[in-house]
Amino acid sequence: MDTTVKRKKTESPEIEIGRETRLELYRLQVELRYCEKRAYDLFLQNLVKGTSHLSLGQEAIAAAFGVAMRPDDWTFCTYRGHAHTLARGASMAGVLGELMGRECGLLGGKGGSMHLTDVTHGAMGSYAIIGAHLPVAAGAAWSAQYRGTEQVAVCFFGDGTTNIGAFHESLNFSAVWQLPVVFVCENNLYMEYTPIHAVTAVKNPAADRASAYGLESILIDGNDADAVYRTAVECMTRARKGGGPALIEAVTYRHSGHSRADPAKYRPDGELEKWLERDPVKIYRERLLHLGFTEGTLQDIEAEVTRKVDEATAIAKASPTPSLDGIERNVWADGGAAWRN
Amino acid sequence: MDTTVKRKKTESPEIEIGRETRLELYRLQVELRYCEKRAYDLFLQNLVKGTSHLSLGQEAIAAAFGVAMRPDDWTFCTYRGHAHTLARGASMAGVLGELMGRECGLLGGKGGSMHLTDVTHGAMGSYAIIGAHLPVAAGAAWSAQYRGTEQVAVCFFGDGTTNIGAFHESLNFSAVWQLPVVFVCENNLYMEYTPIHAVTAVKNPAADRASAYGLESILIDGNDADAVYRTAVECMTRARKGGGPALIEAVTYRHSGHSRADPAKYRPDGELEKWLERDPVKIYRERLLHLGFTEGTLQDIEAEVTRKVDEATAIAKASPTPSLDGIERNVWADGGAAWRN
Amino acid sequence: MAELTYRDAVAAGIAQEMERDERVVFLGEDVAAAGGVFKATVGLLEKFGPRRVRDCPISEQAILGATMGAAMTGLRPIAEIMFSDFLAVCWDIVANEIAKMRYMTNGQIQLPLVIRTANGAGSRFGAQHSQSVENWAMAVPGIKVVAPAFPADVKGLLAAAVRDPDPVLFFEQKSLYAMKGEVPDGECIDELGKANVLRSGKDCTIVALAAMVHRALGAAEILEKEHGISCTVVDVRSLVPLDTRTILSEVVKTGRLVTVEENPRLCGWGAEVASIVTEECFWDLDGPIVRITTPHVPLPSADQLEDNTIPSVERIVREIRQKID
Amino acid sequence: MAELTYRDAVAAGIAQEMERDERVVFLGEDVAAAGGVFKATVGLLEKFGPRRVRDCPISEQAILGATMGAAMTGLRPIAEIMFSDFLAVCWDIVANEIAKMRYMTNGQIQLPLVIRTANGAGSRFGAQHSQSVENWAMAVPGIKVVAPAFPADVKGLLAAAVRDPDPVLFFEQKSLYAMKGEVPDGECIDELGKANVLRSGKDCTIVALAAMVHRALGAAEILEKEHGISCTVVDVRSLVPLDTRTILSEVVKTGRLVTVEENPRLCGWGAEVASIVTEECFWDLDGPIVRITTPHVPLPSADQLEDNTIPSVERIVREIRQKID
């Protein structure tokens, strides 16, 4: 796969990014980065249960959408969803607590890392079966369209997901119904361990397929938070106004393995190093300095995020394990699990 | 939907169609036409059980492939599969008998109209759940590729089928593995009762999606047996030589309703009439006369086919209903149905 | 009371709920302009318009996924899956997404939705269009499962399903669509999770579902009149929640249980009922539990084969005479 | 005899069959270059090359459809579905196509194929990666269903599955992959449809599957030593075909049956076994049948929650003490 990213024709340089927004983009990327790193440290301390899929290296996408979205918009993400959930404002202690199987977890320990959800912040679930959440996002968009609320559903997924049937059905369905949904393919070049080019008939798994749904082909640099932000604003604005869905391919790279269990030995020599140079947090920091923000401002942000992560960690660590009552709770809306009288 | 068919760029006018082949193309179209008409008469006599989906109006496609295929090639078709199965040489009494639920049926009455299969003639099944047979055809093609036999799998399906997930998965899979499979979308403008354009994001549901799998866009007149024949020969030849899959969209029209239960009232006034003028059998007959075949030759073919259909009908009518023993036979390869000892 | 067919009761139930609640929307393949391939939704498009009654592409995963997404954001959608066999193409959305969402999110997400589907045999459609798959759904925690046998139940249970805050899989029996029955006038609303005792006897309790209810009633009639065997007939109506109280108390009264299932034998709902009964009222049983089911085979299509595969009135009579006495 | 892990027994079984028969090919996601996400197929690519051991896109329908198409045209493919939960995304191919093809075509089409998949809980993966779905498969006529509990059974039953002319769904238990056990040297080939009696007792027959076999054995040990209750333990191994002969004869000997199932309660294989036992050896039963199952809930992910959801040794001991005596 050629990972050079052409500038897409609709990059909307006219979308101005103000200084406050730029700081917020940086702050959020740092927050996602530090929190994922903390999650990783907590594995090493054996405090995280089950699996975990980090977004290290991919933060620009979740952060840019987090900043661009309206509070009442909806996020749908995958098992690799810590960043997307946090980016909507979910409690960090809730996220870390859930990874650790604690009572304070967003899901009270019932969902785990792969199912982070915070409905009050519009994070409408993390879905662990490839492709399943694409039609669900379409359905949320349908409900916004039906009620005329101008909300947008944003749906994140990986390159590998473009080869499953639900991708195809959802894109066609959304296009035909002109739904306000933005599909964001984070192309990090790999499914679990298999390079995407080995299993995909086109070079760009999402962008090269947009035309099959009558959509514009959008291919952007997923490590450039500004590029993602501009594209997000443009696509969401159009969707809100009834212009229908968008499919964005944002090229990026994950710094760590697919999941906790993966040392990522399948990567060719030098690939990681090359991508570390294009680390989104690093790039953005340099850009801000270049734009005249001071080192001090950035360090303040970093220090504040560190504090936040430390605090969240402390809360999560102090939280007890969930009560066993939870096992038979919340299957049904009455709060219980009874299947009989 | 605009039903005018552009000539595709690869129509291969250089593929010569000999006079024998032309007669065979006509004979087969007539056979499929007369047999479907007979099936319809048998419904009216209440002799056909269950549902049936006729190919009246669509015969050119099945016939042209029937003539172009090698005897050891494989056909995979849908519930609308009488024509495709007959075109491979399956017994007509076996087909009509199966529709009538008789012992002489191709499946001994166990499958019915929607599941016609004749493995000895390469008719590898009719599949009644939309999309399911596309990956199965890919698998047969994989087996040909693996064994180096130069067999081709041909898979027929409708326009509506292009919107289901299995379509997408199968096309990508076949393209990546470069499998010798030819996917033939018979675009008859409708799913069951819903016009395809009402539910599809592109104008040509298959041809406009070929590029999503790195394939050439092939759009042909499905009512012109010669055009279909040439395309079939070209795509199959390429596939046999290791050139990978093809996706063909052949535009056509069904003269009757979707199934036996459907009076097809949803069609706009005049649409059927317009398409009856482009009836493939009529067109081809005129072309043959134009090419110097005599009226007598064609009448002989027609008379011979009538005899064949009558004979098959008589055999099927005379055949008894299947023995009830069949109910617990052939679940397993040992011939039985035992799930316990 | 009006006399309605089972199919018209479907349309009437949907219409009643759509009139009542603007959040109720309806989607499926060929359901709007054509009124459904079983003509069970005729007139809805005309009454409620294309914004609320929508035709879909052949994309069952998209249909049920969209249903789920709409339900979690404030609508109360009703989706049609044309034949229950096709649940297999969207089984992930049903079994892994819809059924598990509330639990996994510890109650954050609520899914008030209904999936209607045509279930069962009798139309000579063959193995891919005739299955009874209610046991697939019953095996998955988190989804309610309803299967009415009478037009009045169709309307009342459908309304109850739409108003229920949890996802409901609503199995309509293909072979019953043409059946007529009395349906109460005016608003009609039933309760999920209640079995009905349709006939009381003293020798044996027959528990049946959907089409099999009618065959059980037919058999009970013959057994009583011709063989002096008096049977209770229980119509389960709802598999989840399951009205074990009614079932157990009726079994205790007769001391014998026979289930009549249209599904192939293994892991049918009757197995579950049998296991509950032997676990909880073993000492009240006077003899073996008998399950009358379709043999464990895919369904054949020819008329005589199909008729001899699913349990018939004659077979129910015969098996009960042989085994209960 | 060599000591192998359960996961290595998978690779050994596949390798044995691939060496023997050129028609055997293997496909799945991340199975070749990476050796599988559970490392159960490490070394196969190196041994048999990319023509026979193939990585696939995330396209489960294509994978199983291709498996089916290859099987009907002369190959004997083995497919991997990474987690058994994902069978839901290709359930149509399994339940409607593969399982029904031979029957519908009256025997014209034969499908000698194996679908391997990682099943079950214990890894804190949550509700979408931890299910025990062998009952989904058991409910569908036309597919054989195997679930081994020991490394030797893995190798022998996998070989038997590959050689079987019918489609086999082969459930490997995630929580057992690291377990070690003796595996016979040389060609190893077992027989489908045979249960094993692992321990003989006189008070109660415990019937279990896969991971639950080990817990049943643990419980039987404690019951014997600490509570004087002597249990037979039967490892079912194969749900279809089901070795009812062994199960029934062991139940008759003790007069009591307990099933231990990792699946959620409703319509589990234990229900089927219970219904067979009450139908066929009712008069030999000395008391109620007891089913010990995961409660009918999706699985929670946190360690303590998960551990307290699936049946534990302690719970088996407790329930047997309470209910059998």
Ligand SMILES: Cc1ncc(C[n+]2csc(CCOP(=O)(O)OP(=O)(O)O)c2C)c(N)n1
């Ligand atoms: C239907 C299904 N098949 C397979 C898997 C196992 N699986 C989990 S993540 C993954 C790779 C996904 O790749 P991609 O879509 O590129 O997302 P990424 O992990 O790179 O973010 C696979 C195959 C799954 N969860 N669901």
Ligand SMILES: Cc1ncc(C[n+]2csc(CCOP(=O)(O)OP(=O)(O)O)c2C)c(N)n1
């Ligand atoms: C998964 C699935 N969904 C729905 C159906 C019901 N159905 C049968 S035929 C059909 C229309 C198919 O249209 P198309 O693919 O254009 O084929 P045509 O019938 O026009 O030949 C539908 C929706 C089905 N058989 N399978």
Ligand SMILES: [Mg+2]
């Ligand atoms: Mg990826």
Ligand SMILES: [Mg+2]
């Ligand atoms: Mg069509």
